Amino acid sequence: MKKLTSIILILILTLSLAFSLTGCSNDSNSITIAIPNDTTNEARALLLLEDLGYIKLKDGAGIAATILDIEENPHNIEFKEVEAAQLPNILQDVDYAVINSNYAIDAGLNPTKDSLGIEGSASAYGNILVAKKGNENTDIIKALAAALESEQVKNFIESEYDGAVVSVVDKPTDGFDASVDYTTLAGSTITIAATPAPHAEILEIVKSILAEKDITLEIIEFNDYVQPNNVVESGEIDANYFQHIPYLDDFNAENGTHLVSIAAIHVEPIGIYGGKQTSLDAIN
Numbered sequence: 001m002k003k004l005t006s007i008i009l010i011l012i013l014t015l016s017l018a019f020s021l022t023g024c025s026n027d028s029n030s031i032t033i034a035i036p037n038d039t040t041n042e043a044r045a046l047l048l049l050e051d052l053g054y055i056k057l058k059d060g061a062g063i064a065a066t067i068l069d070i071e072e073n074p075h076n077i078e079f080k081e082v083e084a085a086q087l088p089n090i091l092q093d094v095d096y097a098v099i100n101s102n103y104a105i106d107a108g109l110n111p112t113k114d115s116l117g118i119e120g121s122a123s124a125y126g127n128i129l130v131a132k133k134g135n136e137n138t139d140i141i142k143a144l145a146a147a148l149e150s151e152q153v154k155n156f157i158e159s160e161y162d163g164a165v166v167s168v169v170d171k172p173t174d175g176f177d178a179s180v181d182y183t184t185l186a187g188s189t190i191t192i193a194a195t196p197a198p199h200a201e202i203l204e205i206v207k208s209i210l211a212e213k214d215i216t217l218e219i220i221e222f223n224d225y226v227q228p229n230n231v232v233e234s235g236e237i238d239a240n241y242f243q244h245i246p247y248l249d250d251f252n253a254e255n256g257t258h259l260v261s262i263a264a265i266h267v268e269p270i271g272i273y274g275g276k277q278t279s280l281d282a283i284n
Contacts, residue, residue, distance in 0.1 A: 030078060031283055033272070034090055034097040035067075037081035038225060040246040042066055044125065044270045045098035049077075052117050052272070054283055063124065063246050075283050085223050091275040095282060101164055101268030102242070106197040111164035115271030116280050125244040126168045126264030127199070132232055133258040139180045140190050140238055143215065145263045147206040148241070150175035156205045157198075157266055165198045166267045175209040186214040193220050193228035193240040198268070203241065226251075233257045241265070 035045035043065040049055050056072035057065050067079050082090060087099045088107035101111045111118060129148055131141045147153070151172040157165050176182070190210065194200045200221050207217040220237060222228045228240040229251055243251075245261055252259055272280070 031075060031096070031277075032078045032080055032094045034080040034082045034087055034094045034275075036084040036087065036098070036100065038084060038247065039064065039066070039250050040125075040244070041084055041100060041270065042081065043246075044119065045272075046070070048098060048117065048119055048270060048272060051120070052280070077283070084225065091273060094275045095277045096272050096274055096280075098270060098272045100270055102195050102197055102199065104271065104273065105161070105164060106195075109273060110162070111269060111271050112162055114273060116274055118271040119269035124246060125267055125270075127242065127244055127266050127268060128248065128264050129239060129241050129262040130229070130232060130243065130248060130259050131239045131262055132235065133260045135238070136260055136262055139182075139185055140188075141262055142177045143180050143182070143185060143210065143213075144190060144192065144206070144217075144239055146173050146177035146180070147175050147209040148202075148265050149173050149263055150205075150209060152209060153202060153205050153265070157202065160201070161198060164268070166269070168264050168267055176213070182213040182215070189216040189218055190239075191218045191220060191237045193222055193231055193237050193242070195223065195225075195228070195242040196221050198266075199241050202265070229255075229257060229259055232259060 036042050040063060043063045046055065046057060046065045050057050054075055054077065055070050058069045058071045061069035080094060084100055085103055087097045088103055088109065091097045104111050129145055135141055149169045149172055152175060154167045154169050154172045157167045192203060194203055200219050203217065203219045207219065210217050225243060225247065228242050231237040232240050248259060248261060251257060
């Protein structure tokens with residue numbers, strides 16, 4: 001009887017150990033990737049992962065894709081949808097995170113050096129100057145646009161960000177618009193909402209350009225993608241600079257706002273960064 005009991009105990013321990021090892025193996029093979037939870041940037045993240053060969057999206061999903069459009073997920077990736085601004089903060093808690101360059105830069109990450117994979121052509125996601133519809137032809141907005149589309153800003157972007165931010169301005173200005181009455185604007189203040197990096201940094205160059213005409217640029221920083229649009233819609237602030245057209249179109253449709261794109265200034269390629277992992281090898 002003792003011998004039988006011992007055999008049974010050995011069998012139980014063996015089965016328990018096998019189960020434990022199997023459980024550990026599954027856990028270790030489980031990969032979690034955090035992605036932005038807003039519609040357009042979630043799609044960008046998924047399209048990047050598709051380009052890298054890790055998932056396959058349904059035909060036609062495009063720039064409106066969500067995790068529900070994932071047709072094939074051969075690596076059993078678990079997706080965590082997180083507010084874009086919070087992705088750098090939770091990076092250490094996940095295997096990887098797909099982060100917009102503005103938030104990556106603000107968190108001290110270099111998109112061209114620290115990302116493990118980065119968007120290729122992102123022309124559809126040019127970051128734009130935005131105003132409320134009806135104000136697009138005012139001298140205030142035209143003066144802002146001319147300064148943002150200037151040679152000075154283009155040169156600053158190229159020298160400061162080393163490819164992490166790319167100017168999309170084909171024909172830069174001297175910083176000024178000949179149709180604007182700068183004499184009337186002298187002594188006035190223009191307000192603009194922006195996220196800290198790189199937008200507020202770029203706007204410091206714009207600020208110095210406008211100062212040549214005795215115009216003060218007040219830059220109000222926000223750390224989210226909602227309030228900068230709300231304050232322009234309400235008229236509290238003249239313009240904003242932080243988003244791309246797909247996001248703006250989606251925001252207008254969802255919120256009934258009346259915001260328009262004035263000019264595309266730069267592109268920030270979205271990238272995937274390692275949290276618990278240091279390379280993409282863990283996905284394979």
